[in-house]
Amino acid sequence: MTNTPNAPLYPFRESPSQTAGPYVHIGLTPNACGIIGVYGEDLGTAMVTDATKGERITLELRVFDGGGAALKDVLVEIWQADAQGLYNSPAERRGNADLTFTGWGRRAADLETGVLRFETIKPGPIPFPDGRMQAPHINVWIVARGINLGLNTRIYFRDEAEANADDPVLARIEHSDRIETLLAKGAGGNYSLDIHLQGPRETVFFDI
Amino acid sequence: MKNSKPTATSYFTRDRAWHPKAYAPGYKSSVLRAPTRPLIAIGNSLSETTGPAFGDDIIGPLDNDLTLNFARPGESAIGERILVHGRVLDERGQPVPKVLLEFWQANAGGRYRHKKDGYLAPLDPNFGGCGRTLTGDDGSYAFRTIRPGPYPWPNGPNDWRPAHIHISVFGQAFAQRLITQMYFEGDPLIPICPIVRTIADPAAIEQLTARLDMNSSAPMDALAYRFDIILRGSRSTLFENRPEGN
Ligand SMILES: [Fe+3]
Numbered sequence: 001m002t003n004t005p006n007a008p009l010y011p012f013r014e015s016p017s018q019t020a021g022p023y024v025h026i027g028l029t030p031n032a033c034g035i036i037g038v039y040g041e042d043l044g045t046a047m048v049t050d051a052t053k054g055e056r057i058t059l060e061l062r063v064f065d066g067g068g069a070a071l072k073d074v075l076v077e078i079w080q081a082d083a084q085g086l087y088n089s090p091a092e093r094r095g096n097a098d099l100t101f102t103g104w105g106r107r108a109a110d111l112e113t114g115v116l117r118f119e120t121i122k123p124g125p126i127p128f129p130d131g132r133m134q135a136p137h138i139n140v141w142i143v144a145r146g147i148n149l150g151l152n153t154r155i156y157f158r159d160e161a162e163a164n165a166d167d168p169v170l171a172r173i174e175h176s177d178r179i180e181t182l183l184a185k186g187a188g189g190n191y192s193l194d195i196h197l198q199g200p201r202e203t204v205f206f207d208i
Numbered sequence: 209m210k211n212s213k214p215t216a217t218s219y220f221t222r223d224r225a226w227h228p229k230a231y232a233p234g235y236k237s238s239v240l241r242a243p244t245r246p247l248i249a250i251g252n253s254l255s256e257t258t259g260p261a262f263g264d265d266i267i268g269p270l271d272n273d274l275t276l277n278f279a280r281p282g283e284s285a286i287g288e289r290i291l292v293h294g295r296v297l298d299e300r301g302q303p304v305p306k307v308l309l310e311f312w313q314a315n316a317g318g319r320y321r322h323k324k325d326g327y328l329a330p331l332d333p334n335f336g337g338c339g340r341t342l343t344g345d346d347g348s349y350a351f352r353t354i355r356p357g358p359y360p361w362p363n364g365p366n367d368w369r370p371a372h373i374h375i376s377v378f379g380q381a382f383a384q385r386l387i388t389q390m391y392f393e394g395d396p397l398i399p400i401c402p403i404v405r406t407i408a409d410p411a412a413i414e415q416l417t418a419r420l421d422m423n424s425s426a427p428m429d430a431l432a433y434r435f436d437i438i439l440r441g442s443r444s445t446l447f448e449n450r451p452e453g454n
Binding site for chain 1: 215216217218219220221222223224226227228229230232235236237238239240241242243244245247248249250251252253254255256257258259260261262266268270271277278297298299300301310311312320321322323324325336337338339340374376377380381382383385386387388389403404406407412413415416437438439440441
């Protein structure tokens with residue numbers, strides 16, 4: 001079959017994406033939107049426990065549209081390594097991640113303010129496929145009404161200037177002034193970042 | 209946690225002409241929410257080839273039955289009872305086991321149980337609108353629900369969504385994360401829906417259209433619809449020696 005000219009090598013194609021729509025909360029954060037009693041708790045609410053190793057941080061995000069308004073119906077998921085740089089995932093083969101840290105968080109924006117707040121830890125550095133080290137970062141996936149295919153970006157930390165300077169992903173960003181759009185700023189473990197979908201401060205989004 | 213599958217080193221490139229474009233002016237909400245600068249291709253590192261895993265421990269006995277999971281004891285949701293089933297495969301055709309699927313939908317009248325939905329159709333006191341399940345080792349999944357109603361929405365002056373179920377899928381990697389919608393074979397609203405029409409290729413729309421499956425229906429109970437979901441395929445290193453075999 002695969003030796004037949006013109007037969008597709010991979011006959012299956014990824015299911016096309018469709019927008020999460022304005023009611024994504026019903027499916028992904030039902031308790032937070034008032035549908036109580038179907039699931040015990042919403043997934044992705046707690047990333048850390050008291051036993052989790054590493055520096056506790058809070059991350060406050062907002063997502064802005066091209067008109068400068070914060071999206072109030074947006075849903076964000078984050079995925080990150082533990083303090084040692086290991087992922088709590090079956091695909092992690094380098095060692096045992098901190099099992100008291102899920103590495104994955106999910107939040108719907110506050111319907112009044114558009115703020116999304118995650119309580120997590122600062123991740124450790126992670127190797128790039130060529131062996132160079134990536135600076136501590138958090139992977140971000142954004143869905144909402146009007147977003148037809150989930151958007152991927154990353155959060156880096158402004159106070160990791162040295163690691164950021166050597167980061168192989170940030171090095172791919174040709175217009176280096178745009179790196180700024182990925183740097184969470186903060187002090188005392190409280191970081192914040194505004195993500196802009198359009199405009200002069202449009203965030204760098206990745207094709208991963 | 210260990211398993212015997214080879215570790216993916218990266219995932220097949222997403223075909224962004226098959227997916228809807230970010231900017232699709234027929235769907236007005238996309239206009240101010242579509243990034244305008246080119247995406248930066250970074251390939252996959254461990255950041256993208258790993259992802260969260262969920263176990264059976266999070267799944268309650270009624271999580272995959274939307275007719276009952278919000279209903280009062282002895283009652284059930286109103287509407288045409290259906291079973292939705294299929295498999296989650298990757299682009300190589302390999303089953304993707306133990307992945308979390310989450311569903312949400314309007315009730316039989318086309319109304320969502322949501323603060324922002326003010327449509328005239330009444331809420332059904334026995335219908336919440338969410339469900340979830342994990343795929344089996346062969347990638348299979350099934351859930352029971354009622355067929356959602358079509359509903360009007362503010363976009364053009366008279367736009368209606370075809371009956372649809374929203375589906376969120378985790379693969380085995382953050383790079384496979386996907387949200388899509390399932391439509392129903394034969395629905396005349398499919399080709400005129402501005403959200404469906406964000407997809408350019410009719411074959412891609414076809415892929416999101418579940419087919420009536422009489423052989424899987426439950427006589428005197430529920431019709432069945434078959435809907436397969438395909439996630440990005442993965443590359444693994446073909447020649448590297450690995451202790452666990454590859
Ligand atoms: Fe909908």
